[in-house]
Protein backbone atom coordinates (compact mmCIF):
# COMPACT_ATOMS: atom_id res chain seq x y z
CA UNK A 1 0.00 0.00 0.00
CA UNK A 2 1.32 3.39 -0.83
CA UNK A 3 0.34 6.66 0.82
CA UNK A 4 1.81 9.79 -0.73
CA UNK A 5 2.10 13.01 1.27
CA UNK A 6 -1.15 12.21 3.03
CA UNK A 7 -1.00 11.53 6.76
CA UNK A 8 2.07 13.55 7.68
CA UNK A 9 3.06 16.49 5.55
CA UNK A 10 6.67 15.54 5.37
CA UNK A 11 6.14 11.93 4.28
CA UNK A 12 6.49 11.63 0.52
CA UNK A 13 6.19 7.87 0.13
CA UNK A 14 5.40 5.03 2.50
CA UNK A 15 4.94 1.34 1.81
CA UNK A 16 5.95 -2.17 2.75
CA UNK A 17 9.22 -3.29 1.17
CA UNK A 18 11.14 -6.55 1.37
CA UNK A 19 14.85 -7.01 1.85
CA UNK A 20 15.57 -10.69 1.27
CA UNK A 21 12.69 -12.45 3.03
CA UNK A 22 12.27 -9.81 5.73
CA UNK A 23 9.41 -7.30 5.61
CA UNK A 24 10.07 -3.64 6.31
CA UNK A 25 7.92 -0.55 6.73
CA UNK A 26 9.69 2.05 4.62
CA UNK A 27 9.07 5.78 4.45
CA UNK A 28 10.62 8.72 2.67
CA UNK A 29 10.21 12.07 4.40
CA UNK A 30 11.64 15.44 3.41
CA UNK A 31 15.05 14.64 4.84
CA UNK A 32 15.24 10.90 5.58
CA UNK A 33 14.66 7.52 3.99
CA UNK A 34 13.97 4.98 6.76
CA UNK A 35 13.04 1.32 6.87
CA UNK A 36 11.88 -0.55 9.99
CA UNK A 37 11.78 -4.33 10.20
CA UNK A 38 8.36 -5.81 10.99
CA UNK A 39 8.35 -9.26 12.54
CA UNK A 40 5.81 -12.03 11.99
CA UNK A 41 3.66 -10.67 14.83
CA UNK A 42 3.62 -7.21 13.24
CA UNK A 43 5.96 -5.75 15.85
CA UNK A 44 8.42 -3.06 14.84
CA UNK A 45 12.10 -3.91 15.23
CA UNK A 46 15.29 -2.10 14.28
CA UNK A 47 15.10 1.03 12.06
CA UNK A 48 17.74 2.07 9.55
CA UNK A 49 17.65 5.74 8.59
CA UNK A 50 19.61 7.35 5.77
CA UNK A 51 19.61 11.15 5.31
CA UNK A 52 18.52 12.08 1.78
CA UNK A 53 21.68 14.20 1.60
CA UNK A 54 23.73 10.99 1.94
CA UNK A 55 21.96 8.97 -0.74
CA UNK A 56 24.41 8.39 -3.58
CA UNK A 57 22.04 6.96 -6.16
CA UNK A 58 19.00 4.79 -6.89
CA UNK A 59 19.00 2.10 -9.57
CA UNK A 60 16.27 -0.08 -10.99
CA UNK A 61 16.73 -3.81 -10.39
CA UNK A 62 19.45 -5.42 -8.29
CA UNK A 63 22.75 -3.76 -8.97
CA UNK A 64 26.24 -3.92 -7.65
CA UNK A 65 28.96 -1.35 -8.16
CA UNK A 66 32.59 -2.33 -7.61
CA UNK A 67 32.63 -4.67 -9.40
CA UNK A 68 29.81 -3.37 -11.52
CA UNK A 69 27.19 -6.02 -12.26
CA UNK A 70 23.47 -6.30 -12.65
CA UNK A 71 22.43 -9.24 -10.50
CA UNK A 72 18.88 -9.66 -11.69
CA UNK A 73 16.50 -7.72 -13.88
CA UNK A 74 13.30 -7.58 -11.96
CA UNK A 75 10.32 -5.24 -12.28
CA UNK A 76 9.83 -5.19 -8.54
CA UNK A 77 13.31 -4.34 -7.30
CA UNK A 78 15.33 -1.22 -6.79
CA UNK A 79 18.77 -0.71 -5.26
CA UNK A 80 19.61 2.16 -2.96
CA UNK A 81 23.24 3.34 -2.63
CA UNK A 82 24.19 5.55 0.29
CA UNK A 83 26.99 6.62 2.61
CA UNK A 84 27.87 4.03 5.20
CA UNK A 85 30.11 4.92 8.15
CA UNK A 86 32.71 2.53 9.47
CA UNK A 87 34.29 3.23 12.82
CA UNK A 88 38.06 3.23 12.80
CA UNK A 89 39.71 2.03 15.99
CA UNK A 90 40.05 4.85 18.47
CA UNK A 91 41.40 7.42 16.02
CA UNK A 92 39.40 10.45 14.97
CA UNK A 93 37.96 10.57 11.50
CA UNK A 94 35.37 8.32 9.95
CA UNK A 95 35.93 6.00 7.05
CA UNK A 96 33.03 6.08 4.59
CA UNK A 97 32.05 3.29 2.23
CA UNK A 98 29.26 2.71 -0.25
CA UNK A 99 26.24 1.19 1.48
CA UNK A 100 23.87 -0.83 -0.72
CA UNK A 101 20.43 -2.22 0.01
CA UNK A 102 18.22 -4.06 -2.51
CA UNK A 103 14.51 -3.56 -1.94
CA UNK A 104 11.68 -5.61 -3.41
CA UNK A 105 8.34 -3.80 -3.88
CA UNK A 106 4.81 -5.22 -3.89
CA UNK A 107 4.21 -4.01 -7.47
CA UNK A 108 5.97 -2.35 -10.38
CA UNK A 109 3.97 0.87 -9.87
CA UNK A 110 5.13 1.08 -6.30
CA UNK A 111 8.71 0.47 -7.40
CA UNK A 112 8.52 3.27 -9.99
CA UNK A 113 7.04 5.62 -7.45
CA UNK A 114 9.84 4.95 -4.99
CA UNK A 115 12.48 5.57 -7.64
CA UNK A 116 10.86 8.80 -8.86
CA UNK A 117 10.36 10.16 -5.37
CA UNK A 118 13.87 9.30 -4.24
CA UNK A 119 15.40 10.95 -7.30
CA UNK A 120 13.22 14.05 -6.84
CA UNK A 121 14.20 14.24 -3.18
CA UNK A 122 17.86 14.12 -4.17
CA UNK A 123 17.41 17.02 -6.56
CA UNK A 124 15.45 19.21 -4.16
CA UNK A 125 17.28 18.46 -0.93
CA UNK A 126 20.83 18.17 -2.16
CA UNK A 127 21.14 21.19 -4.43
CA UNK A 128 24.86 21.64 -3.89
CA UNK A 129 25.84 18.33 -5.51
CA UNK A 130 28.21 18.74 -8.45
CA UNK A 131 27.16 17.52 -11.90
CA UNK A 132 30.32 18.24 -13.85
CA UNK A 133 33.89 18.04 -12.59
CA UNK A 134 37.36 18.65 -13.94
CA UNK A 135 39.71 15.91 -12.72
CA UNK A 136 43.52 16.08 -12.72
CA UNK A 137 45.45 12.86 -12.13
CA UNK A 138 49.13 12.97 -11.24
CA UNK A 139 50.36 9.59 -12.51
CA UNK A 140 53.61 9.98 -10.57
CA UNK A 141 52.30 11.03 -7.13
CA UNK A 142 52.84 8.79 -4.09
CA UNK A 143 53.16 5.16 -5.15
CA UNK A 144 52.27 6.05 -8.76
CA UNK A 145 48.79 4.56 -8.35
CA UNK A 146 46.81 7.72 -9.19
CA UNK A 147 45.28 6.42 -12.43
CA UNK A 148 44.42 3.05 -10.94
CA UNK A 149 42.85 4.61 -7.84
CA UNK A 150 40.73 6.93 -9.94
CA UNK A 151 39.54 4.40 -12.50
CA UNK A 152 38.87 1.51 -10.14
CA UNK A 153 37.58 3.23 -7.00
CA UNK A 154 36.38 6.72 -7.84
CA UNK A 155 35.09 6.82 -11.41
CA UNK A 156 32.39 4.12 -10.85
CA UNK A 157 31.04 6.14 -7.91
CA UNK A 158 30.91 9.37 -9.93
CA UNK A 159 29.12 7.49 -12.71
CA UNK A 160 26.59 6.06 -10.26
CA UNK A 161 25.89 9.56 -8.95
CA UNK A 162 25.45 10.92 -12.47
CA UNK A 163 28.52 13.16 -12.38
CA UNK A 164 30.25 13.72 -15.70
CA UNK A 165 34.00 14.28 -15.60
CA UNK A 166 36.64 15.68 -17.87
CA UNK A 167 39.85 13.88 -16.93
CA UNK A 168 43.35 15.26 -17.52
CA UNK A 169 46.31 13.00 -16.75
CA UNK A 170 49.16 15.44 -16.15
CA UNK A 171 52.37 15.24 -18.14
CA UNK A 172 54.35 17.82 -16.22
CA UNK A 173 54.39 19.73 -12.96
CA UNK A 174 52.14 22.82 -12.90
CA UNK A 175 50.06 21.63 -15.85
CA UNK A 176 46.94 21.49 -13.68
CA UNK A 177 47.56 24.98 -12.29
CA UNK A 178 48.10 26.43 -15.76
CA UNK A 179 45.00 24.69 -17.12
CA UNK A 180 42.86 26.26 -14.39
CA UNK A 181 44.43 29.67 -14.94
CA UNK A 182 43.99 29.70 -18.71
CA UNK A 183 41.28 27.37 -20.01
CA UNK A 184 37.52 27.81 -20.24
CA UNK A 185 36.03 26.40 -17.06
CA UNK A 186 32.39 27.07 -17.89
CA UNK A 187 30.12 24.35 -16.59
CA UNK A 188 32.54 22.88 -14.06
CA UNK A 189 31.38 22.99 -10.46
CA UNK A 190 34.65 21.79 -9.06
CA UNK A 191 38.20 20.70 -9.74
CA UNK A 192 39.52 17.43 -8.37
CA UNK A 193 43.11 16.36 -7.84
CA UNK A 194 44.13 12.74 -7.68
CA UNK A 195 47.50 13.04 -5.99
CA UNK A 196 49.13 14.44 -2.89
CA UNK A 197 49.64 17.78 -1.19
CA UNK A 198 51.73 19.08 -4.09
CA UNK A 199 48.88 18.46 -6.52
CA UNK A 200 46.41 20.08 -4.14
CA UNK A 201 48.68 23.12 -3.93
CA UNK A 202 48.75 23.34 -7.74
CA UNK A 203 44.96 23.32 -7.94
CA UNK A 204 44.63 25.80 -5.10
CA UNK A 205 47.05 28.23 -6.76
CA UNK A 206 45.13 27.86 -10.02
CA UNK A 207 41.74 28.42 -8.43
CA UNK A 208 42.84 31.41 -6.31
CA UNK A 209 44.72 32.94 -9.26
CA UNK A 210 41.81 32.48 -11.65
CA UNK A 211 39.35 34.00 -9.21
CA UNK A 212 41.53 37.07 -8.59
CA UNK A 213 42.22 37.41 -12.31
CA UNK A 214 38.49 37.49 -13.07
CA UNK A 215 37.85 39.92 -10.22
CA UNK A 216 40.74 42.20 -11.23
CA UNK A 217 42.47 41.81 -7.87
CA UNK A 218 46.28 41.95 -7.61
CA UNK A 219 47.64 38.96 -5.73
CA UNK A 220 50.97 40.73 -5.34
CA UNK A 221 49.48 43.37 -3.09
CA UNK A 222 49.76 41.96 0.46
CA UNK A 223 47.15 44.36 1.82
CA UNK A 224 44.43 43.49 -0.66
CA UNK A 225 41.33 41.52 0.34
CA UNK A 226 41.34 38.51 -1.98
CA UNK A 227 38.11 37.32 -3.56
CA UNK A 228 36.81 34.10 -1.99
CA UNK A 229 36.75 31.29 -4.55
CA UNK A 230 33.48 29.66 -5.58
CA UNK A 231 34.98 26.77 -7.52
CA UNK A 232 35.29 23.87 -5.07
CA UNK A 233 38.41 21.71 -4.82
CA UNK A 234 38.22 17.98 -4.14
CA UNK A 235 41.14 15.79 -3.08
CA UNK A 236 41.35 12.11 -3.92
CA UNK A 237 44.37 11.11 -1.83
CA UNK A 238 47.05 9.39 -3.89
CA UNK A 239 50.22 11.11 -2.66
CA UNK A 240 52.92 10.34 -0.13
CA UNK A 241 51.63 12.32 2.86
CA UNK A 242 48.16 13.67 1.93
CA UNK A 243 48.24 16.00 4.91
CA UNK A 244 45.52 18.38 3.63
CA UNK A 245 43.13 15.49 2.99
CA UNK A 246 43.83 14.00 6.43
CA UNK A 247 43.30 17.35 8.18
CA UNK A 248 40.01 18.11 6.39
CA UNK A 249 38.42 14.65 6.17
CA UNK A 250 40.12 12.79 9.02
CA UNK A 251 41.25 9.83 6.91
CA UNK A 252 43.23 9.32 3.72
CA UNK A 253 40.84 7.16 1.78
CA UNK A 254 39.88 7.65 -1.89
CA UNK A 255 36.35 6.24 -1.46
CA UNK A 256 35.59 8.43 1.57
CA UNK A 257 36.80 11.50 -0.35
CA UNK A 258 34.83 10.56 -3.48
CA UNK A 259 31.63 10.24 -1.43
CA UNK A 260 32.18 13.66 0.16
CA UNK A 261 32.56 15.10 -3.34
CA UNK A 262 29.41 13.40 -4.63
CA UNK A 263 27.17 14.69 -1.86
CA UNK A 264 28.56 18.21 -2.39
CA UNK A 265 30.04 18.74 1.07
CA UNK A 266 31.58 22.16 1.43
CA UNK A 267 34.37 23.05 3.84
CA UNK A 268 35.82 26.56 3.76
CA UNK A 269 39.54 26.80 4.33
CA UNK A 270 41.82 29.61 5.46
CA UNK A 271 44.80 30.26 3.23
CA UNK A 272 48.04 32.01 4.12
CA UNK A 273 49.61 34.21 1.45
CA UNK A 274 53.38 34.53 1.58
CA UNK A 275 54.86 37.74 0.17
CA UNK A 276 58.40 38.93 -0.24
CA UNK A 277 58.34 42.69 -0.58
CA UNK A 278 55.60 43.35 -3.11
CA UNK A 279 55.65 39.94 -4.74
CA UNK A 280 53.41 37.01 -4.00
CA UNK A 281 55.68 34.05 -3.37
CA UNK A 282 53.16 31.32 -2.56
CA UNK A 283 49.96 30.33 -0.83
CA UNK A 284 49.94 27.82 2.02
CA UNK A 285 47.25 25.92 3.87
CA UNK A 286 49.29 23.73 6.15
CA UNK A 287 52.80 24.68 7.27
CA UNK A 288 55.21 27.53 6.69
CA UNK A 289 58.28 26.67 8.77
CA UNK A 290 61.73 28.21 9.23
CA UNK A 291 64.73 26.64 10.96
CA UNK A 292 64.39 22.94 11.73
CA UNK A 293 61.57 22.22 9.25
CA UNK A 294 63.25 24.25 6.52
CA UNK A 295 66.59 22.53 7.08
CA UNK A 296 65.01 19.06 7.04
CA UNK A 297 63.34 19.77 3.71
CA UNK A 298 66.49 21.28 2.20
CA UNK A 299 68.56 18.35 3.42
CA UNK A 300 66.04 15.78 2.23
CA UNK A 301 66.11 17.30 -1.26
CA UNK A 302 69.77 16.32 -1.43
CA UNK A 303 68.87 12.71 -0.71
CA UNK A 304 65.89 12.17 -3.01
CA UNK A 305 67.40 8.85 -4.10
CA UNK A 306 66.53 7.47 -0.65
CA UNK A 307 62.78 7.75 -1.32
CA UNK A 308 60.45 8.48 1.62
CA UNK A 309 63.21 7.36 4.02
CA UNK A 310 65.01 10.61 3.24
CA UNK A 311 62.75 12.56 5.62
CA UNK A 312 63.66 10.37 8.60
CA UNK A 313 67.32 10.41 7.68
CA UNK A 314 67.39 14.20 7.19
CA UNK A 315 65.37 14.75 10.35
CA UNK A 316 67.96 12.87 12.39
CA UNK A 317 70.90 14.61 10.75
CA UNK A 318 69.46 18.10 11.16
CA UNK A 319 68.46 17.33 14.74
CA UNK A 320 72.01 16.27 15.56
CA UNK A 321 73.34 19.58 14.22
CA UNK A 322 71.34 21.32 16.97
CA UNK A 323 71.16 24.59 15.09
CA UNK A 324 69.52 27.88 16.17
CA UNK A 325 68.79 30.87 13.96
CA UNK A 326 68.62 34.52 14.96
CA UNK A 327 65.69 36.53 13.67
CA UNK A 328 62.97 39.03 14.38
CA UNK A 329 59.35 37.95 14.29
CA UNK A 330 56.44 40.35 14.27
CA UNK A 331 52.83 39.32 14.47
CA UNK A 332 49.33 40.78 14.53
CA UNK A 333 47.41 38.99 17.29
CA UNK A 334 43.97 37.56 16.56
CA UNK A 335 41.01 38.23 18.88
CA UNK A 336 41.80 36.09 21.93
CA UNK A 337 38.14 36.12 23.06
CA UNK A 338 37.09 33.96 20.13
CA UNK A 339 39.56 31.08 20.56
CA UNK A 340 43.13 30.34 21.56
CA UNK A 341 45.68 27.73 20.45
CA UNK A 342 45.72 26.32 23.99
CA UNK A 343 41.99 26.13 24.68
CA UNK A 344 42.04 22.35 24.16
CA UNK A 345 39.23 22.41 21.61
CA UNK A 346 39.28 20.50 18.33
CA UNK A 347 38.04 21.80 15.00
CA UNK A 348 35.57 19.12 13.95
CA UNK A 349 32.74 18.89 11.41
CA UNK A 350 30.23 21.67 12.11
CA UNK A 351 32.81 23.62 14.17
CA UNK A 352 31.09 26.52 15.96
CA UNK A 353 34.18 28.76 15.96
CA UNK A 354 34.57 28.42 12.18
CA UNK A 355 30.89 28.92 11.36
CA UNK A 356 30.65 31.99 13.60
CA UNK A 357 33.76 33.37 11.95
CA UNK A 358 31.97 33.78 8.63
CA UNK A 359 30.02 36.75 9.97
CA UNK A 360 33.25 38.33 11.24
CA UNK A 361 35.19 37.65 8.04
CA UNK A 362 32.49 38.78 5.64
CA UNK A 363 30.45 41.27 7.67
CA UNK A 364 28.83 42.90 4.66
CA UNK A 365 28.05 39.80 2.66
CA UNK A 366 24.43 39.05 2.02
CA UNK A 367 23.85 35.37 2.76
CA UNK A 368 21.56 35.08 -0.24
CA UNK A 369 24.23 36.28 -2.66
CA UNK A 370 27.43 34.54 -3.60
CA UNK A 371 30.59 35.57 -1.79
CA UNK A 372 32.14 35.82 -5.20
CA UNK A 373 29.89 38.69 -6.21
CA UNK A 374 30.37 40.62 -3.00
CA UNK A 375 32.06 43.98 -3.29
CA UNK A 376 35.07 43.47 -1.10
CA UNK A 377 36.66 46.87 -1.48
CA UNK A 378 34.84 48.00 1.63
CA UNK A 379 36.93 45.75 3.87
CA UNK A 380 40.04 46.71 5.75
CA UNK A 381 43.51 45.70 4.61
CA UNK A 382 43.86 42.89 7.13
CA UNK A 383 47.26 44.23 8.20
CA UNK A 384 45.96 46.90 10.53
CA UNK A 385 46.55 46.73 14.25
CA UNK A 386 49.41 46.70 16.69
CA UNK A 387 52.28 44.45 15.70
CA UNK A 388 54.01 42.52 18.50
CA UNK A 389 57.76 42.07 18.13
CA UNK A 390 59.82 39.10 19.33
CA UNK A 391 63.52 38.88 18.75
CA UNK A 392 65.86 36.02 19.54
CA UNK A 393 67.41 32.78 18.44
CA UNK A 394 64.99 30.15 17.28
CA UNK A 395 65.15 26.42 16.68
CA UNK A 396 62.11 26.85 14.52
CA UNK A 397 59.42 29.35 13.63
CA UNK A 398 56.28 27.70 12.29
CA UNK A 399 52.94 28.92 11.05
CA UNK A 400 49.97 26.70 10.44
CA UNK A 401 46.45 27.49 9.21
CA UNK A 402 45.16 24.09 10.34
CA UNK A 403 46.12 21.46 12.89
CA UNK A 404 48.36 19.88 10.21
CA UNK A 405 47.62 16.48 11.64
CA UNK A 406 48.78 13.45 9.70
CA UNK A 407 48.91 9.71 10.42
CA UNK A 408 52.33 10.16 12.08
CA UNK A 409 51.17 13.03 14.24
CA UNK A 410 47.42 12.54 14.74
CA UNK A 411 46.99 15.76 16.74
CA UNK A 412 49.32 17.76 14.52
CA UNK A 413 51.50 20.82 14.79
CA UNK A 414 48.81 22.87 16.54
CA UNK A 415 46.03 20.55 17.74
CA UNK A 416 43.49 23.32 18.45
CA UNK A 417 43.95 25.22 15.19
CA UNK A 418 40.81 25.85 13.13
CA UNK A 419 40.27 25.21 9.44
CA UNK A 420 38.25 28.32 8.71
CA UNK A 421 38.36 30.92 11.48
CA UNK A 422 40.59 33.41 9.65
CA UNK A 423 43.57 32.87 11.93
CA UNK A 424 46.91 31.12 11.80
CA UNK A 425 48.90 29.69 14.73
CA UNK A 426 52.46 30.97 15.15
CA UNK A 427 54.73 28.56 17.05
CA UNK A 428 58.11 29.81 18.24
CA UNK A 429 60.63 27.32 19.57
CA UNK A 430 63.53 29.20 21.09
CA UNK A 431 67.12 28.06 21.46
CA UNK A 432 67.26 25.01 23.71
CA UNK A 433 69.33 21.90 24.35
CA UNK A 434 68.85 18.82 22.12
CA UNK A 435 66.96 16.90 24.81
CA UNK A 436 64.48 19.74 25.24
CA UNK A 437 63.90 19.92 21.50
CA UNK A 438 63.54 16.15 21.27
CA UNK A 439 60.86 16.34 23.98
CA UNK A 440 59.06 18.98 21.92
CA UNK A 441 59.21 16.89 18.74
CA UNK A 442 58.20 13.69 20.53
CA UNK A 443 55.09 15.31 22.03
CA UNK A 444 53.69 15.70 18.50
CA UNK A 445 53.23 11.95 18.43
CA UNK A 446 51.61 11.70 21.88
CA UNK A 447 48.72 13.43 23.63
CA UNK A 448 51.09 15.49 25.80
CA UNK A 449 50.92 19.26 25.33
CA UNK A 450 53.84 20.28 23.11
CA UNK A 451 53.33 23.92 24.05
CA UNK A 452 53.81 23.25 27.77
CA UNK A 453 57.57 23.72 27.59
CA UNK A 454 59.49 26.81 28.76
CA UNK A 455 61.17 27.43 25.42
CA UNK A 456 57.98 27.14 23.31
CA UNK A 457 55.37 29.81 22.75
CA UNK A 458 52.29 29.78 20.56
CA UNK A 459 50.14 32.69 19.40
CA UNK A 460 46.95 32.84 17.36
CA UNK A 461 47.59 35.55 14.80
CA UNK A 462 46.36 37.21 11.60
CA UNK A 463 49.73 38.04 10.03
CA UNK A 464 53.44 37.47 10.61
CA UNK A 465 56.59 39.18 9.36
CA UNK A 466 60.04 37.69 9.63
CA UNK A 467 63.29 39.60 9.39
CA UNK A 468 66.91 38.62 9.54
CA UNK A 469 69.13 40.33 12.02
CA UNK A 470 71.43 43.12 10.84
CA UNK A 471 74.44 41.73 9.10
CA UNK A 472 72.63 38.59 7.96
CA UNK A 473 71.71 38.43 4.33
CA UNK A 474 69.47 36.21 2.33
CA UNK A 475 71.70 33.84 0.49
CA UNK A 476 70.59 34.63 -2.98
CA UNK A 477 71.84 36.33 -6.08
CA UNK A 478 69.50 38.35 -8.18
CA UNK A 479 69.57 38.13 -11.91
CA UNK A 480 69.05 41.87 -11.99
CA UNK A 481 71.02 44.08 -9.64
CA UNK A 482 68.63 44.99 -6.88
CA UNK A 483 69.22 47.16 -3.91
CA UNK A 484 68.41 45.19 -0.80
CA UNK A 485 67.87 47.49 2.10
CA UNK A 486 68.38 46.39 5.64
CA UNK A 487 64.70 45.77 6.26
CA UNK A 488 65.37 44.90 9.89
CA UNK A 489 66.49 48.46 10.58
CA UNK A 490 63.64 49.91 8.57
CA UNK A 491 61.09 47.91 10.44
CA UNK A 492 62.33 48.89 13.87
CA UNK A 493 62.00 52.52 12.81
CA UNK A 494 58.53 52.06 11.40
CA UNK A 495 56.92 48.63 11.26
CA UNK A 496 54.46 49.66 8.55
CA UNK A 497 57.15 50.96 6.26
CA UNK A 498 58.24 47.70 4.74
CA UNK A 499 55.33 47.12 2.47
CA UNK A 500 53.55 50.38 1.92
CA UNK A 501 56.09 51.68 -0.53
CA UNK A 502 56.24 48.42 -2.37
CA UNK A 503 52.53 48.14 -2.81
CA UNK A 504 52.40 51.00 -5.23
CA UNK A 505 54.85 49.17 -7.49
CA UNK A 506 52.83 46.04 -7.30
CA UNK A 507 49.76 47.70 -8.79
CA UNK A 508 51.58 48.12 -12.03
CA UNK A 509 52.62 44.50 -12.07
CA UNK A 510 50.58 41.72 -13.49
CA UNK A 511 47.46 41.30 -11.39
CA UNK A 512 47.56 37.58 -10.94
CA UNK A 513 49.45 34.36 -11.24
CA UNK A 514 48.55 34.46 -14.92
CA UNK A 515 52.08 35.73 -15.31
CA UNK A 516 53.38 32.54 -13.79
CA UNK A 517 51.56 30.25 -16.15
CA UNK A 518 53.72 29.10 -18.97
CA UNK A 519 56.59 31.42 -18.24
CA UNK A 520 57.30 30.46 -14.63
CA UNK A 521 57.69 33.78 -12.90
CA UNK A 522 59.56 35.66 -15.56
CA UNK A 523 58.03 38.86 -14.29
CA UNK A 524 59.27 38.13 -10.79
CA UNK A 525 62.92 38.70 -10.12
CA UNK A 526 63.91 35.13 -9.65
CA UNK A 527 66.64 34.55 -7.14
CA UNK A 528 69.13 31.81 -7.80
CA UNK A 529 69.57 30.27 -4.38
CA UNK A 530 72.91 28.70 -3.76
CA UNK A 531 72.58 25.07 -2.84
CA UNK A 532 73.53 24.98 0.78
CA UNK A 533 74.35 22.14 3.08
CA UNK A 534 72.25 22.29 6.23
CA UNK A 535 74.07 19.47 7.93
CA UNK A 536 77.45 20.03 9.58
CA UNK A 537 80.15 17.92 8.08
CA UNK A 538 83.54 17.30 9.68
CA UNK A 539 84.94 20.31 7.85
CA UNK A 540 82.09 22.62 8.78
CA UNK A 541 83.71 25.57 10.54
CA UNK A 542 80.96 28.17 10.63
CA UNK A 543 77.42 26.84 10.61
CA UNK A 544 74.96 28.93 8.56
CA UNK A 545 73.06 31.56 10.51
CA UNK A 546 70.27 31.77 7.94
CA UNK A 547 67.87 28.91 7.29
CA UNK A 548 65.20 28.49 4.62
CA UNK A 549 61.41 28.47 4.72
CA UNK A 550 59.54 25.26 4.10
CA UNK A 551 56.15 26.21 2.63
CA UNK A 552 53.85 23.18 2.36
CA UNK A 553 56.82 21.02 1.36
CA UNK A 554 58.52 23.50 -0.97
CA UNK A 555 61.56 25.64 -0.24
CA UNK A 556 60.85 29.34 -0.58
CA UNK A 557 63.38 31.45 -2.45
CA UNK A 558 63.27 34.23 0.18
CA UNK A 559 63.92 34.51 3.91
CA UNK A 560 62.34 37.86 4.81
CA UNK A 561 58.66 37.27 4.27
CA UNK A 562 55.22 38.51 5.21
CA UNK A 563 52.52 35.90 5.82
CA UNK A 564 48.92 36.91 6.02
CA UNK A 565 45.88 34.74 6.52
CA UNK A 566 42.88 35.03 4.19
CA UNK A 567 39.86 33.64 6.01
CA UNK A 568 37.77 31.06 4.15
CA UNK A 569 39.43 31.85 0.82
CA UNK A 570 38.89 28.44 -0.78
CA UNK A 571 36.29 25.70 -0.43
CA UNK A 572 36.89 21.97 -0.38
CA UNK A 573 34.47 19.12 -1.02
CA UNK A 574 34.77 18.03 2.63
CA UNK A 575 33.06 18.69 5.95
CA UNK A 576 35.90 18.66 8.49
CA UNK A 577 36.68 15.71 10.71
CA UNK A 578 33.68 13.71 11.91
CA UNK A 579 34.50 12.69 15.45
CA UNK A 580 34.13 8.93 15.45
CA UNK A 581 35.47 8.60 19.00
CA UNK A 582 32.69 10.58 20.60
CA UNK A 583 29.98 9.48 18.19
Ligand SMILES: Nc1ncnc2c1ncn2[C@@H]1O[C@H](COP(=O)(O)OP(=O)(O)OP(=O)(O)O)[C@@H](O)[C@H]1O
Nearest residue numbers: 141142170171172195196197198199239240241242
Ligand atom coordinates in the same frame (compact mmCIF):
# COMPACT_ATOMS: atom_id res chain seq x y z
N1 LIG B 1 53.06 14.48 -14.74
C1 LIG B 1 53.85 15.01 -13.81
N2 LIG B 1 55.18 14.86 -13.86
C2 LIG B 1 55.98 15.36 -12.91
N3 LIG B 1 55.53 16.05 -11.83
C3 LIG B 1 54.21 16.22 -11.73
C4 LIG B 1 53.30 15.71 -12.69
N4 LIG B 1 52.05 16.03 -12.30
C5 LIG B 1 52.16 16.72 -11.15
N5 LIG B 1 53.45 16.84 -10.79
C6 LIG B 1 54.04 17.49 -9.60
O1 LIG B 1 54.43 16.47 -8.69
C7 LIG B 1 54.48 17.02 -7.38
C8 LIG B 1 54.19 15.96 -6.34
O2 LIG B 1 52.96 15.37 -6.60
P1 LIG B 1 51.92 14.89 -5.50
O3 LIG B 1 51.70 15.92 -4.49
O4 LIG B 1 50.73 14.40 -6.26
O5 LIG B 1 52.61 13.60 -4.87
P2 LIG B 1 53.58 13.37 -3.64
O6 LIG B 1 54.64 14.40 -3.62
O7 LIG B 1 53.96 11.95 -3.68
O8 LIG B 1 52.62 13.55 -2.39
P3 LIG B 1 52.66 14.58 -1.17
O9 LIG B 1 52.72 15.95 -1.80
O10 LIG B 1 51.38 14.34 -0.43
O11 LIG B 1 53.87 14.24 -0.36
C9 LIG B 1 53.46 18.13 -7.38
O12 LIG B 1 54.04 19.30 -6.85
C10 LIG B 1 53.07 18.34 -8.83
O13 LIG B 1 53.24 19.69 -9.22
